[in-house]
Amino acid sequence: MSPSNSTPGPTSGLSLEQQICYAMHTTVRAFDAVYRDLLSEHGLSYPQYIALMSVGEHGPLTVGRLGELMHLDSGTLSPLLKRMEAAGLVGRARDPQDERRVLVSVTAAGRDRLAGLGDVPRQIAVRSGLSRAQLLDLQRTLQAVTTALQNADVPTAG
Amino acid sequence: MSPSNSTPGPTSGLSLEQQICYAMHTTVRAFDAVYRDLLSEHGLSYPQYIALMSVGEHGPLTVGRLGELMHLDSGTLSPLLKRMEAAGLVGRARDPQDERRVLVSVTAAGRDRLAGLGDVPRQIAVRSGLSRAQLLDLQRTLQAVTTALQNADVPTAG
């Protein structure tokens, strides 16, 4: 009764639409590996890098606003920011205007860390093997897919 | 709606090549959310679903072989398979030919679980909003990127 003795075909079981997600996961982990390679020597993970960039660029941000930018919630961000604070990269302080909010800002050490990174985006682009046009096209596709997936996300809302 | 104050520029700091990875991560999480929506009622996570599919299709597999298929190592697979075994979905047994190896096989309950899932790949394809041709194209791009990233993964090898 083992189904493996006569498989219908080499690619029949895992159909196209499935392999797409499989490919997505694989690609993301490949990206993560390259980021680890580039960032680990600077003591940063990819999420920490994105967070540091976001806070550095957009000034003091609330945890909620940063979560909107990174598409993450406080369950992920709170411990992440705590570690970054412990590393001296960011500062956290309650907003005096609204004590519910916590304002996250980059420290001088955080800016130094960013400045010492070199051109990470260029490294990534080069290693991806894609041209600028291809990258743009891929990005557009991904954004479209994301929007579609998120909008279809509530099937039985009625 | 207030973007706080007057930030230097909306897209100045985060350049193109960077947003590509940002987009990748966001898209993958959107995929994950849809999979959770489809699979959670069946008591499966996405990795468990892929593992169950792989073992079901390719017959008894060693942990190492399954790891090659899923691009995961024993540090991830061992606890995952342990949970699936506890759930009665797969069986694990040392290979009598080589006691180092552990053979993973799908149980009858595992097959039932798979059979009860419905057409998950079609659901994903529909929700992605992409045509079959677009999916194929995206998949090809992702595979190319993955290969490029993995090959560029060893920078100072020479």
Add this chain to the structure above:
DNA sequence: TACTATCAAATTGCGCACAATCTAATTGCC
């Protein structure tokens, strides 16, 4: 004022992913 609802962040619990280490079995070589 007091009472309720809402909101922001933190916390808890679970699972995935990876690096590093450990254990046990096999292979290779003498």
Add this chain to the structure above:
DNA sequence: GGCAATTAGATTGTGCGCAATTTGATAGTA
């Protein structure tokens, strides 16, 4: 046979991500 090197999984420790809950602050209202 005996012993080092290799191989296969499991384990440990850390971090990411999400659901659910909790804590504390702010509105809103009678």
